[in-house]
Amino acid sequence: MTDTREPTAQGVAHAARKVAEILPATPLLPLEIDGRTIWCKAESLQPVGAFKIRGAWHRLTALTPEERARGVVGVSSGNHAQGVAWAARRLGIAAAIVMPTDAPAVKLANTRALGAEVVLYDRPGGEDRDAVAQRLCAERGATLVHAYADPWIIEGQGSAGLEIAAQMEERAGGGPDLVVAPCGGGGLAAGLALACPEARIVPVEPEGWDDVTRSLALGRIERVAADAPPTACDALQTPATRPVNFRVLQARCPFGLVVTPAQVRAAQRLAFSALRLVVEPGGAAALAAVLAGKVELGARTAVVLSGGNTDADAFAQVIAGSD
Template sequence: MTDISRIRAAASRLEGKARRTPLLNSQFLDEIAGRRVFVKPECLQHTGSFKFRGGWSALSALETEVRARGVIAFSSGNHAQGVALAARMHGVPAVIIMPSDAPKMKIDNTRAYGAEVVLYDRANEDRDAIGERLAGERGLTLIRPFDEPEVIAGQGTVGLEIAAQAAELGVAPGEVLVPCGGGGLTSGIALALAAEAPGFTVRTCEPEGFDDAARSLAAGEIRANQPGASSICDAIVTPQPGRLTFPVMKELCGAGIAVAESDVRRAMALAFTRLKIVVEPGGAVALAAALFHGDTISGGDVVVVASGGNVDPELFAQILA
């Protein structure tokens, strides 16, 4: 199980490896939201997303001889890049299983970090089965994207930073909005804040039609997305919340928020023009919630996690246009 001591241990191992991303604020965004909005730009993290934290945490926790045999992961791109870079920094091989329709930038970047990329059809093939088979054949350690205690611990370091930075900046305890796929980032942040800044409430944010976390929280048990559908928010489209992450979210998180794709596009454009950061669709859902769904948010100040910035240039140019 992941707890605050494991998150603090991950933070110690990440010291000098991960970037301490800032909290950004824009008066213009505050006016749209009707409250102060502080954005945690994990799009500025190594590999362009928070996933490097979990990748490094998981690899650095392995025994030396186990790590030396190599690792395997499956991801639409951000976890892939995080694990690939962490493996390269440790000098060990990495095999990454990616959907064939993942953004080209994410596939290319994963290969550039030195990983072997295995593509699969997400509509007709089971990535878990592929990963387990290759891990068994090659003696690789599987690093799961969210249902892995050390990965959750690494993502939880975002929450430790939010707690410290909110205190430094005088951010009033309120809601912390987090893009949610399988729940590794959300549950990690929730655990960290429960220990370090218990006045904050974590809320899951997802695109409409792929709000499995929100529906699961409302039902009190795991609900799945319909298979086969797609979204521009590819980074956070997962079948359902994780078996390790959901109990944490159920205990510690508020109700989930679902946002329209049109709001995601507007949030991406505003992040670029007002904060000068590039945020990918899946990474922008929390900002979209803060800006355009203020009636669902209670209290004053809100902290938003911009979880990644790995968007294909063609899509980004289209959105800015």
């Protein structure tokens, strides 16, 4: 098990130092909405196009030489996959990634291009990806690198929050008092909560995949419905958060927010035209919530644009559309 210790603010600080050694801070771009400035953290500009590189680096560098020699197994629709593959290649570790057959083509191609072995599972058909991953780990003695239910992963993702805080101190006169972030399993949101103890943290999920929002409201972990609708936000398609995430989220997030597909597309279009950024649907969820006026802005609001891996045809359709 990878969730046997609690993630800590000290761990986030440690992760941030390690990340800063190899990755420059991603830009924090100001964006005016209705006359107010919000600050957009462009994690889509990481080398793998998503913040996932942070947690993967913190996790893989914490492995022992023996663990490194036996390799790692990841489970991901694509962004965590690329993060693990990138970190593994840099450290000379063999990586296998369990990915759904219906992952965006660009994510499958990029993961393979980074040298990882891709093991497909049948998500639409209901195959259990965790079972596939655990079988691989058992066969190979490899270490499972969970996409979110892991204290190192949470701490690593939190390093984005320390960058935001430093950048806003310099440019906005103080750290963030509100951080809005896309939420799948809750790894990023939990990390940001540890990194920014004085900010409100608001996780945002796509319609039908609102397990964290419902879990926060009910005070216990809820799963998405078995017949959850398809969503363009493949990066946020997780069936349920886990205790190691939920303990942090419950302590720090009074509520989550849900955005519709049209709101996500509007946010992608704004990121395109006003920031000149390619943001994937899941990566635009937090901006979608802000743009739709679903959360009262803070004096210093940060919004995470968490990823930019999207197929060209899908992106072309979004930006050429107007709904």
